[in-house]
Amino acid sequence: MSPVAPPGTKWSYSNYGYNLLGRVVELAGGQDLSTAVQQRIARPLGLRRTLLPTSGNGLSKPFTHGYGLGDVAPTQAPAASDDATDLPASCLWAHGGMVSTLSDMRVWSRALATGALLEPEVWAEATKNPIPFTFAGNYNGPGKWRYGLGFVETGGFIGGEAVSPAYESTAMYSPTRRTAIEVVSTKNPNAITPPPMFQALAMAVYGTDIGFGLTPEQALAPTFKGAAG
Template identity: 85%
Template sequence: MATGALLKPDVWAEATENPIPFVFAGNYNGPGNWRYGLGFVESGGFIGGEGSFAGYESTTMYSPTRRTAIEVVSTKNPNAITPPPMFQALAMAVHGTDIGFGITPEQALAPAFTGAAGQPDTQPKE
């Protein structure tokens, strides 16, 4: 999908035309640069998507120029490192920090997601 090979050229051109900057709700994606196209997200030349179902979440991204795919799957936890910034941290570990994510590895690895209510989890950890 990230190369456009599965789509007709005019459909891929429309899908990738003018992706817009955006931020996931609750700071889910952390402080990095993200853009949304027609049916995909993009960051630092990686194209893919994110999704979730009861108890789990994931981010799958592919860079055609780097010929690298990275997938992160985790359980849902407030105040955690979520899959989008974890993907960015992994990509920077493999390809260096000058990818264009707009963050450092330390920023990517800092817990940022505040949970569904938008408030940090204040329950004691066992």
Template identity: 40%
Template sequence: MRIRRITAVLALTALSLVVAAPATAATPARATPAGHGDLRRDLGAIVDAGATAALAEVADRSGTRRAAAGVAQLGRPAPAPTGGRFRIGSVSKTFLATVILQLEAERRLRLDDTVQRWLPGVVPGGDRITLRQLLNHTSGLYDYTDALDLSPQGWLAQRFRSWEPAELVALATAQPPLFAPGTDWSYSNTNYVLLGMVVETVTGNDHAAEIQRRIIGPLGLRQTESPGEKASITGPHAHGYLPVGPQGAQKPVDVTRMNPSVADAAGDMISSTADLNTFFAALLGGRLLPPAQLAAMTTMVPGHDYGLGLERTPLSCGVTLYGHGGGIFGYATGSFHTRDGSRRLSLSINPYQGDFDPALETLIDRVFCPAG
């Protein structure tokens, strides 16, 4: 499997909010299913390659294995917590997409409703953009994160700023559309900020409350939340860092505390590897959506491995994975699952410097590509 596109994105998203399309297939290394020792070793290789911490949970028919490598905080000896919490970035999109599809199943909205129908006057040309096009990134809307100064220095100066969803959307709509709705594909966080606003219009509750009521509570995801403007990560967690300063003399700056409203419904959530595996198992197992809505979610845009808030990753060993990746300052997340739920991998990496592509490739091969 070639995982380089995923890991390049994970590394970059430590400095942004965007996770792009999933990896394309190539030749995997032969491997055996990851046991506890293998998992610790492979996470250690990720840390050796330049991350400050890495943690993962693998679940399959033989049981569940968790491991961690690295330190919880630079300059201190405490190891990274195996069951720690972390910012999940764009993996939040799958939670929000699930709520939208539940509302469709309840006939409270239709995927072919226009943005103008639910958010009148918010988006120029919103009468030509559907909710489905927001979900699968075919709206053509400019990504508001491209209008932000996301350099370390630029972002650190405003890391605690509060953002309203309408402000984020205005950054995007100040730019011309990338293409006519439905004619192409381009990942845009703006789409999911708008979907969060739609949820509030339809239900009278903000996206965080509906995710809590419909998903987090029923599944007992005790380590998962949409934190709003809360800056801290509570409970055990590994810290995230950015390299700041001139090349060759960079110093790590702890960016664990931040105001996540800059990500809003597109990527503000906090979770754990265990909770993510539980969520995706329930989702792909049909516990959260009726068959028609789950089928729609897993239907990919032609020519792209993206459905309705769900990414598909085909491996050359014949396995196809579903899930989502995510990144936000100091944190990179991947959640990968076979369609039948027989194997699940969720992991968090705290990138700093270096290239952990080969180590992550080995880990994913070991979990999903059997030896032969």
């Protein structure tokens, strides 16, 4: 397969790319990815309920059910029949199978945004020249977003976002403001997705002149119509 573009000139996301990286970790470290995550990330940071499940959905009680199976539209309220909680998260593996809590994500978002688990030269390379991007279907809304090596950035907040058939989430941290903001939805898809929800929350706390490139009204306007919309 031919490259999408020369390195550093264009953004293009691929779930499979993260699965390839997961396999690289296994081959380089000689252990399965789930174990590597625990030894290299979860335990050093003190994350108590964060894991990459090897079977099932990885959830332990109490947990919130998620919805989104079938033909649930972004503007449609889910029904009990749309419960997708039992979908095995293990099948998503390196590109989206992690299970965590809001408390753990607060710790993780700070570590990610400050490069706490990386050597300084590696973190400098990861944050060098992030690429502006737009997700399919206007998922991130009309604001300004950039993509680095494994993280997203907007208005000085650094973090990540994730989508599964039952849940959506965005966890962001601002090193200069020392603030973590996390948004989780138990339905997928939604007309107002977690990324612009996060931006609206940040503007409510710090004001509109934050560098997101949009107003609170724009952040809270239903815009996502689905990846194929």
